[in-house]
Amino acid sequence: MRLAVARCTTTDAPLTAASTPPPADADAGPQQGPIASPAARRLARERGVDLLSLRGSGPGGRIVARDIATPQGGGDDRLRAAVTANIVASWQQIPHVHIGGELAAEGVVRARLSAPPEPAVTVTDLLIVALARALAEVPELNAQLRPDGSVARSEAVHLSLAVATRSGVVAPILRDAASLPLEQVARERRRLVDAAREGTLDGRELAGATFTLSNLGAYPVDFFAPVVSGPQVAMVATGRIADRPVAVDGLVGVRPTMWVNVAIDHRAADGEAGGRLLAAFERQLALLPGGSA
Numbered sequence: 001m002r003l004a005v006a007r008c009t010t011t012d013a014p015l016t017a018a019s020t021p022p023p024a025d026a027d028a029g030p031q032q033g034p035i036a037s038p039a040a041r042r043l044a045r046e047r048g049v050d051l052l053s054l055r056g057s058g059p060g061g062r063i064v065a066r067d068i069a070t071p072q073g074g075g076d077d078r079l080r081a082a083v084t085a086n087i088v089a090s091w092q093q094i095p096h097v098h099i100g101g102e103l104a105a106e107g108v109v110r111a112r113l114s115a116p117p118e119p120a121v122t123v124t125d126l127l128i129v130a131l132a133r134a135l136a137e138v139p140e141l142n143a144q145l146r147p148d149g150s151v152a153r154s155e156a157v158h159l160s161l162a163v164a165t166r167s168g169v170v171a172p173i174l175r176d177a178a179s180l181p182l183e184q185v186a187r188e189r190r191r192l193v194d195a196a197r198e199g200t201l202d203g204r205e206l207a208g209a210t211f212t213l214s215n216l217g218a219y220p221v222d223f224f225a226p227v228v229s230g231p232q233v234a235m236v237a238t239g240r241i242a243d244r245p246v247a248v249d250g251l252v253g254v255r256p257t258m259w260v261n262v263a264i265d266h267r268a269a270d271g272e273a274g275g276r277l278l279a280a281f282e283r284q285l286a287l288l289p290g291g292s293a
Contacts, residue, residue, distance in 0.1 A: 065203020099274030114290030134280035160209035233268035
């Protein structure tokens with residue numbers, strides 16, 4: 001694995017005991033402004049949506065999570081504006097550090113070739129499985145940053161996947177991804193991607209992620225620097241798998257490799273955690289079902 005590091009210093013952000021996101025519609029006491037569920041308020045904050053601009057579809061006109069996920073009145077333009085507002089806020093407020101490495105990808109190639117025909121397994125499915133398992137080894141990056149600056153780690157990996165749609169990028173979530181077998185990941189990933197592109201995602205499928213994967217390997221992209229989506233503290237960006245010259249037992253050989261970039265909120269963790277995640281990710285890629293030599 002070859003590493004590239006940008007802007008790496010230490011941080012003393014306090015950590016808290018492991019926790020998981022609260023239930024989607026748990027009560028949260030008296031509310032100010034429009035009547036909205038806690039899940040709707042959280043999703044609106046994450047996506048930069050003004051609750052005053054919405055009509056609630058819940059009992060008594062209450063704004064619920066699906067009202068945030070489903071565009072109203074402005075269609076694609078309103079969703080793109082919300083996505084843009086969230087990206088701008090994250091870029092302005094989060095001190096990013098990027099840790100990049102060229103990882104061996106032979107395990108991905110072998111696992112893809114040996115996968116059963118149904119459900120159809122993609123490279124993205126294999127990356128989800130390996131990344132979710134790798135995060136168990138680096139729990140400080142599977143977390144959210146609280147408003148008071150403390151870090152809430154999650155015992156479960158709620159992995160969101162960046163999906164391009166006509167309205168912009170949305171990131172539906174695979175809940176407890178580290179516990180899912182490959183076949184279930186493939187089915188759930190396909191369902192979520194289809195729903196994202198059809199605009200039928202439920203708001204609860206977009207709220208509460210603890211980490212994000214953005215894979216542009218279908219394009220001639222080797223490396224890119226993503227923007228962490230707060231309150232998450234990190235994400236991974238992956239490029240294409242390609243045969244490249246590498247050193248093998250002192251000689252130059254050709255092997256499939258893949259560039260991976262870990263983006264980290266420097267308030268929550270430092271570059272060393274990104275290096276450990278790259279190492280764990282590479283190990284898990286080699287251990288994929290059918291992927292070991």
